[in-house]
Amino acid sequence: MAAEAGNTGRGRAPQRNQEWVLTLLPAFPLVLLVMRLWYASRQDTQTLLLLVQYVSPLGLLTTVLLTLVWVLPAVVLAGRVLGPLYRLSTRRSVWVARAADRVPDWVVAVAVGVGLLGWQLRFLPTLLMLTLAVAGLTLRERRPLDRTGIRAVCLVLPVVSGVLVLLALRPAITQALEQADVSTLILLTAPPVLAPLVTGPVPARAAPLVVHGLTWTLAVLFPLVAGAVVLRSPILPLTAVEIAAEPDGEAVQVTVGYVIASDDRLVTILERSGAVRFVRNDLLVSQVLCPEPGAVPHTTVHLHQWNVEQSALSWLAPAPVAIPLDSRCEGRPATPDDLTHDEAAVSAGAPEGRAQGGRRP
Amino acid sequence: MELGKRFGRQPQRVRPGTEPAAPSPEPMPEPPAPEAEPPPRRRGDWLRLYGWLAAILAAVLVGGWILFAAGPPTEAELREQARLTGKKKLLIGVKDDTPGIALRDKTGAFSGFDIDIAYMIAGELGFRPEQVEFLSIETEDRARRQATDADGNFVTVDLVVATFSITPGRLQDPSVGFSSPYLFTEQSVVTRADHPRVTSLGQLTGEKVCTLGTSTSEGPLAESGAKVTAENKISACFEGLEGHLYDAVSTDAAIMAGFVARSGGKFRHHDIGLEKTEMWGVNAGTNTSLRTLVELALYRSYADPQNRTWEEAYDRHIRPLLVANPGVNVAQSTQPCLKAPQVRRWPWERALSDDGC
Numbered sequence: 001m002a003a004e005a006g007n008t009g010r011g012r013a014p015q016r017n018q019e020w021v022l023t024l025l026p027a028f029p030l031v032l033l034v035m036r037l038w039y040a041s042r043q044d045t046q047t048l049l050l051l052v053q054y055v056s057p058l059g060l061l062t063t064v065l066l067t068l069v070w071v072l073p074a075v076v077l078a079g080r081v082l083g084p085l086y087r088l089s090t091r092r093s094v095w096v097a098r099a100a101d102r103v104p105d106w107v108v109a110v111a112v113g114v115g116l117l118g119w120q121l122r123f124l125p126t127l128l129m130l131t132l133a134v135a136g137l138t139l140r141e142r143r144p145l146d147r148t149g150i151r152a153v154c155l156v157l158p159v160v161s162g163v164l165v166l167l168a169l170r171p172a173i174t175q176a177l178e179q180a181d182v183s184t185l186i187l188l189t190a191p192p193v194l195a196p197l198v199t200g201p202v203p204a205r206a207a208p209l210v211v212h213g214l215t216w217t218l219a220v221l222f223p224l225v226a227g228a229v230v231l232r233s234p235i236l237p238l239t240a241v242e243i244a245a246e247p248d249g250e251a252v253q254v255t256v257g258y259v260i261a262s263d264d265r266l267v268t269i270l271e272r273s274g275a276v277r278f279v280r281n282d283l284l285v286s287q288v289l290c291p292e293p294g295a296v297p298h299t300t301v302h303l304h305q306w307n308v309e310q311s312a313l314s315w316l317a318p319a320p321v322a323i324p325l326d327s328r329c330e331g332r333p334a335t336p337d338d339l340t341h342d343e344a345a346v347s348a349g350a351p352e353g354r355a356q357g358g359r360r361p
Numbered sequence: 362m363e364l365g366k367r368f369g370r371q372p373q374r375v376r377p378g379t380e381p382a383a384p385s386p387e388p389m390p391e392p393p394a395p396e397a398e399p400p401p402r403r404r405g406d407w408l409r410l411y412g413w414l415a416a417i418l419a420a421v422l423v424g425g426w427i428l429f430a431a432g433p434p435t436e437a438e439l440r441e442q443a444r445l446t447g448k449k450k451l452l453i454g455v456k457d458d459t460p461g462i463a464l465r466d467k468t469g470a471f472s473g474f475d476i477d478i479a480y481m482i483a484g485e486l487g488f489r490p491e492q493v494e495f496l497s498i499e500t501e502d503r504a505r506r507q508a509t510d511a512d513g514n515f516v517t518v519d520l521v522v523a524t525f526s527i528t529p530g531r532l533q534d535p536s537v538g539f540s541s542p543y544l545f546t547e548q549s550v551v552t553r554a555d556h557p558r559v560t561s562l563g564q565l566t567g568e569k570v571c572t573l574g575t576s577t578s579e580g581p582l583a584e585s586g587a588k589v590t591a592e593n594k595i596s597a598c599f600e601g602l603e604g605h606l607y608d609a610v611s612t613d614a615a616i617m618a619g620f621v622a623r624s625g626g627k628f629r630h631h632d633i634g635l636e637k638t639e640m641w642g643v644n645a646g647t648n649t650s651l652r653t654l655v656e657l658a659l660y661r662s663y664a665d666p667q668n669r670t671w672e673e674a675y676d677r678h679i680r681p682l683l684v685a686n687p688g689v690n691v692a693q694s695t696q697p698c699l700k701a702p703q704v705r706r707w708p709w710e711r712a713l714s715d716d717g718c
Contacts, residue, residue: 210417
């Protein structure tokens with residue numbers, strides 16, 4: 001009893017002390033956002049202050065949220081696999097296991113659903129393997145005497161689902177073999193094959209090494225990967241602006257950059273080289289939104305026209321339209337082919353039109 | 362949660378009864394972690410450990426591959442590397458005196474097969490026709506990419522599309538960067554209409570033959586024993602032929618066909634049966650990214666069945682010449698085959714068929 005009471009005290013006190021860690025959680029996205037702006041300003045403090053003054057926080061949050069969409073299922077599933085794995089293997093508890101206990105089952109289900117929608121197709125077999133591992137380990141912990149249930153969930157279900165997944169992915173696997181695409185091949189074939197092996201405990205001597213090693217590696221890797229993705233994502237729209245030498249004149253220069261702010265007199269442009277320009281409104285001839293080069297997939301492996309580097313969401317969403325590239329986005333003044341009907345009217349030399357356009361903020 | 366409290370509260374030795382056999386004697390000499398499991402269970406544990414290690418190894422392999430095997434560059438990256446972004450005009454060196462291939466008229470406008478091919482390539486590089494400038498280039502300057510502008514100054518051009526044949530000797534030159542060929546033709550001979558039929562270069566021994574300097578025709582002619590004069594411009598050769606300064610002109614059939622068609626019967630075109638095919642290519646110099654983009658443009662024209670630019674250029678400029686040049690294969694009527702260049706493209710662009718050359 002006394003030992004129980006002592007253990008209870010030891011068990012409860014760390015939980016109370018750890019709650020302050022939760023207040024640090026929002027700091028990570030904030031740090032990412034500030035670093036993103038610092039990256040965009042090319043480490044120049046003055047440019048950073050200008051960006052902070054004008055850039056909308058919603059634009060910044062968008063990229064962070066989009067990144068978190070695929071990081072969160074990975075974190076939740078990894079915690080719910082590694083914690084019970086350690087506890088089943090060594091009969092001891094560890095902080096990962098205690099943290100994983102607080103995550104209710106419905107959160108895990110939601111995380112799996114989000115992963116199904118947001119993860120690329122080539123990572124879905126890994127998602128399946130992690131889900132089966134979570135199911136198997138949780139069942140072993142909660143109902144250790146249920147031999148038939150354990151055998152069904154930890155052995156039969158992974159084998160059957162692995163075979164089904166391999167059959168369903170057969171076209172993509174053969175394509176990856178033909179093209180010698182090592183990473184896609186491993187990602188599509190290894191998880192269904194290894195799924196029956198990760199649904200139970202490992203030897204007690206090896207468990208600390210495996211679990212602690214994986215935990216700390218992932219704890220370091222996840223913020224790094226998320227940070228790298230956020231730092232490279234665009235936060236401002238890329239536009240090409242034609243600038244004339246004198247008011248209402250011909251366009252002599254094209255600047256490709258980001259429009260930070262515009263008022264009734266000046267427009268602030270952050271060029272791609274990092275320089276900031278303030279251009280008078282009556283010197284602007286035309287403006288066009290340029291597409292970011294975009295993420296062209298590295299592999300050509302596809303499953304029934306669904307490229308393995310696409311997630312389910314982007315496959316179901318309307319496909320992007322392939323628009324011909326505008327001369328202005330390449331840094332050249334516009335030709336009549338580039339200008340739309342109403343743009344041509346403005347820059348063809350109608351002074352009333354341009355004066356009105358200049359005075360409008 | 363209950364599980365955590367249960368495990369944290371109870372002493373280590375008492376476990377929920379998973380295995381009814383062997384409750385107290387511990388075979389493993391480890392007090393904190395008793396392993397009283399029967400051997401089959403232990404084998405399963407070790408198998409699972411190997412499974413975990415295999416999964417970790419696979420994850421490391423995949424991570425390394427994704428990070429370090431980036432694959433070929435995209436078209437946008439190639440344009441940046443080729444320094445095409447921000448370039449106001451694309452300078453292309455072309456001939457200016459070859460009817461049917463590249464001819465400049467009195468207004469200064471260029472027309473011909475080479476011009477159409479140059480516009481097609483420039484369009485794929487992102488340059489509209491108004492953003493392309495053609496400059497006259499002479500035969501010996503094609504490898505150096507030195508063309509002359511209207512004032513006579515020498516200008517380095519970005520591309521040379523000027524009946525430039527691909528030869529092993531020119532391929533050895535490090536400053537010359539050939540694309541895949543865009544036209545196949547052959548060497549032939551043009552004489553005045555009263556000349557007897559010429560079937561091989563040996564029949565021109567002792568005659569005054571004109572050809573283009575540093576062209577591929579110069580070597581075989583010199584070997585045949587004719588008196589060879591090398592001119593800088595082919596129009597000078599034909600003026601000499603008309604003025605009886607030369608007895609014959611010999612160079613690529615596609616270059617001479619336009620002159621024969623224009624002459625109204627004064628010249629006669631002979632097929633001399635040389636086996637060697639003249640392959641015309643685009644010279645992009647040392648700019649390898651630009652060369653890859655030119656390859657991509659030519660490949661799109663070849664592989665996309667809806668892209669008829671090459672065929673239309675042939676029909677517009679070379680097909681009308683065939684009537685006046687009977688018996689001579691002026692130029693092969695299909696675009697030369699080429700393989701897909703190493704460029705990372707969108708999935709819908711990769712749907713172009715690759716016939717395999």
